[in-house]
Amino acid sequence: MAGPDKLLTVTDAVAELSSGMTIGIGGWGSRRKPMSVVREILRSDLRDLTVVAYGGPDVGLLCRAGKVSKVISGFVSLDSIPLEPSYRIARQQGTIEAAEWDEGMLLLGLQAAGWRVPFLPTRAGLGSDVPRVMPDLRTVLSPYPDRESGENEELLAVPALELDAAFVHQHRADPSGNAVWLGEDPFMDDLFVRAARRAFVSCEQVVPTADLAGLAGITHMGISRLDVSGVIEAPGGAHFTECPPDYGRDEAFQRHYAMATRSDEDWAEFVARFIEVDDDEYRARVSELAEESARTTEGGK
């Protein structure tokens, strides 16, 4: 018995998407984002996507490239640069519809979809402007009286975030989609995978199934092949976001991206140099940029 081989290229995975879909992206802020997949979406003809994420440069790049009509997020941040510049521009220019949920609400929406219930209740959001500015969010009256007051409490009903597709980046996976995260936080990747009709795992390295349990113990085997439609081998696939312990965030490149969002000319140059190329060429050009910066720094001394 062995799981089926689900290896495919990033191009083939993205070819399964169509415009208007709701896409979930795993990771958190500028941490372990499937950036190789994001670049492939940027190169595609897809448009009018709804993106669900604990957002980072994935959301920013998709907004900047005009691929997105709606973002459902707990935040959009580059971590070391707190405000994601492209998302910020999109919000201020009104080019996207935004649903900015409380961070915990997003977890509940994904969990509800994975458990196939229409909503999960929470106190988070009550009293704030979340339900006022996003009036499609509804409350639900508890059928059970509170133990102390006897009152039936009203709670926010976080709707299930049913995804057409989800992409997560893991450290290791086998060809059938059993995946291992290393580092210290699995983020919500397993929830994204279960919330999606079709889920794709990109990973730093594809390894034989028998090697998985030895990598970091069974508690790091977070995603099962039962929930995965396709596996993409993408070494360095989270760049420039961090993917520890394999690699940290490329802060210099992230700054370069943030600067490039400031004018249409710089953005066009960024796209031509780093987006309109395949992954091998991307890595070569990232190294080239790092060498250029090193030379500039030396020259400035």
Added chain:
Amino acid sequence: MSSDGAPRRADVCAVAIADCFAGDGESLCNPIGNLPLIGGRLAASTTEPSLAITDGFYTLLDNVPPVGLSEEDRLAQRTIAHWNPYRSMFGLLWHGKRHVMMGPVQIDRYGNANIAAIGDWARPKSQVLGFRGAPGNTINHTTSYWVPKHNPRSVVGSVDVVCGVGYDRAAELGPVASRFHEIRRVVTNLAVIDFEATDDNGIPAMRLRSVHPGVTVAEVVEASGCELLVPDEVPESPGPTPEQSEQLERLDPNGLRFSEIADQ
């Protein structure tokens, strides 16, 4: 201590922040930002030894290391007591044993706090952080705020977007839904504000608790874009004790607090 013997403003702020966590006992002290972090760790290393703190990411610590460490030192100097990835943090905060300190761009007299956007949320003049965890934090456990620039643009008549729930909104929800809500303090560069008094409708509202040395009550009132309840006697915020000074030096050896709050 400055040359004239008065405590330095940043140290007064750190001590005031530490005092926000007094009495919390076995609870997660979770301040966000440099001075809040220094103040929180000051509490954990002096008066409130049972507090738990985070390493800033995915663990709770059993020691109280300095702030501003390099990534290598941050990892080397932590004694991990518990694994706390984000999903566990949500569980912890919904359970309630947490006191967060956040830095709002706007806060009003009832403690409604905005971290999301300036202007109309639908199309903001300036997009800031979004709601992040503020709605869930404030309705589930104790919250305090840090305002490093107390002026009428930060302490306002009404906030553009309510992210953190204030006392008037909590009152509208009623006593059951709001039973875990508490805005304990607002520490600013000028003063300490609490909510231990009520407005004419019986709703807890900003009360001037103390003014920092060198600041007058009139200056604080002037710097506030909303009404402050001002008691007849307003004490001066205390500077650090010798033990606190020693801990502040240990916790913030590079003086990050002085680059956030300059000497007056």
